[in-house]
């Protein structure tokens with residue numbers, strides 16, 4: 331019992347250690363360092379807010395969506411122990427606090443499907459300037 335509890339606490343600690351909640355402006359700045367064009371930044375910041383509230387560890391177990399952009403395991407990443415899907419990635423790598431790989435995958439999805447690949451784009455296809463205001 332006590333060793334089970336130790337493991338449970340350890341797992342919780344690791345999960346918390348790898349999770350990061352981005353500040354809106356921090357997200358907007360950082361994705362540009364991964365090559366996201368400036369004219370897309372406000373839209374991505376809006377999408378990430380609606381998909382995950384900038385939580386890198388967000389997972390929707392019913393839809394199978396992972397990370398800050400809620401990338402779908404149905405098409406883009408693999409839940410097995412070998413990388414797969416359209417982004418040739420592990421879904422679990424989209425749940426850690428490094429969002430460079432998430433952003434590269436989101437850009438690949440965007441290149442194939444555009445922003446409508448995200449259902450939350452319905453909230454982000456108008457004036458999104460407020461998402462990067464003051465950044």
Ligand SMILES: *[C@@H]1O[C@H](CO)[C@@H](O)[C@H](O)[C@H]1NC(C)=O
Pocket residue numbers: 381390392393
């Ligand atoms: C998880 O995905 C389902 C199915 O797409 C959706 O209805 C639900 O709102 C999502 N949950 C969250 C917390 O985003």
